[in-house]
């Protein structure tokens with residue numbers, strides 16, 4: 001086996017995986033904190049990717065910069081959706097299934113909206129640096145992957161700091177760990193849930209742009225991304241930021257290595273076989289949840 | 292003053308509270324006693340807004356608490372130390388205390404409240420960076436009380452704060468509660484330790500099957516034959 005190739009594909013895997021992590025963290029958080037499985041999470045990410053595409057091709061705005069537009073927009077949209085669609089559901093005792101049905105509907109609406117606006121053609125975010133690489137010794141790193149990696153690292157750090165250092169972030173964790181006590185000490189559950197949902201969708205927006213830097217996309221692509229989201233939660237445990245980050249990296253490395261050494265059709269097979277093994281032996285995820 | 296009048300609470304068919312009335316005057320410590328399943332926790336949770344009242348009135352310092360969400364009740368200065376402590380297990384002691392002072396009014400006094408809390412419970416200063424879930428039962432109860440103190444309560448609702456603790460620690464907890472009351476915090480105390488709680492309380496109420504059956508000055512209750520038989524085992 002060629003050692004350079006092993007390391008090269010591990011590095012690529014880490015870069016991909018970091019973006020999976022960013023895309024998956026919000027999904028995991030909303031699941032853990034709000035008991036909502038947001039099937040439309042990846043669709044919001046994809047919408048942000050399309051926004052970047054238009055901003056890039058119409059105004060020449062770099063995809064990383066375009067996040068400054070898509071993130072606040074999707075944050076607001078998410079708050080509105082929470083207020084008018086998800087909050088009414090929370091009166092029910094167990095909202096996992098109803099929330100899945102509702103957000104599945106939202107995903108379909110978003111998908112058709114994207115079909116309408118951007119047509120079903122596959123797109124690429126082609127920037128001036130798309131084909132540029134950095135060469136370090138025997139290894140090479142593509143610019144878009146570096147950009148995606150840095151974006152993902154920044155996103156994960158921001159979310160982590162928010163949860164650990166800010167009062168609102170602590171309230172999110174408190175509400176998840178001990179719902180009643182959080183309320184007894186002044187936490188307004190609806191407000192905290194709205195913030196959580198808004199932030200999760202915002203992080204999906206950043207993650208979606210990261211994904212678009214790595215892969216081509218079209219209006220159905222979110223269905224594929226959704227599978228990665230479930231992977232991140234299954235490997236990382238529900239509701240854990242650190243778990244999601246590590247899970248993203250793990251999945252990235254496995255995918256990277258298997259893409260380098262296995263015939264293409266085996267890649268997904270291996271990934272899902274590993275997944276089933278994890279589900280059988282550690283159904284709570286590989287990493288302890290700690291939010 | 293806390294005023295509860297004709298309070299009814301139902302869990303589906305079950306009438307957990309059947310027209311309960313009770314008063315806690317400003318500055319008093321009142322004990323609420325009753326056997327398992329009598330409805331004591333239900334009463335506190337109805338006051339705190341965690342469960343809805345089917346009918347009846349609840350007010351604190353003249354303002355009705357009926358229909359308020361728990362965070363609003365906390366904002367009104369009514370703070371509960373819940374049964375089983377209900378700490379935030381994966382947060383540090385320090386973070387648990389911060390969550391006690393979550394509301395802006397309490398947060399303004401965060402630094403002084405912390406100092407006050409560590410004076411009462413010096414042990415907690417050493418445990419500050421530890422996860423609350425990793426503490427012993429007695430330490431956890433201290434954190435639960437400390438968290439409530441951080442909220443700067445006008446009225447403290449205490450649900451079995453000494454349950455499952457070693458006698459020495461239980462005695463310490465009772466002492467702290469008495470001390471807080473002396474400093475002017477009004478308190479409604481639920482406890483299975485009838486003798487102990489009536490000793491520090493001014494008034495007492497006995498709740499049985501969702502109804503108040505006996506009430507009066509704490510001293511009188513200690514002499515009451517029915518209480519001696521049913522609750523003090525004399």
Ligand SMILES: Nc1ncnc2c1ncn2[C@@H]1O[C@H](COP(=O)(O)OP(=O)(O)OP(=O)(O)O)[C@@H](O)[C@H]1O
Nearest residue numbers: 302305307325326327328329330331332333334374
């Ligand atoms: N969530 C609930 N759903 C249905 N019934 C409940 C619920 N909580 C309490 N009950 C019932 O209501 C009655 C009063 O319960 P409550 O917890 O208030 O009693 P308690 O006096 O606090 O008892 P304990 O000393 O055991 O804590 C009991 O019969 C209990 O089984």
Ligand SMILES: [Mg+2]
Nearest residue numbers: 331332333374
């Ligand atoms: Mg109880």
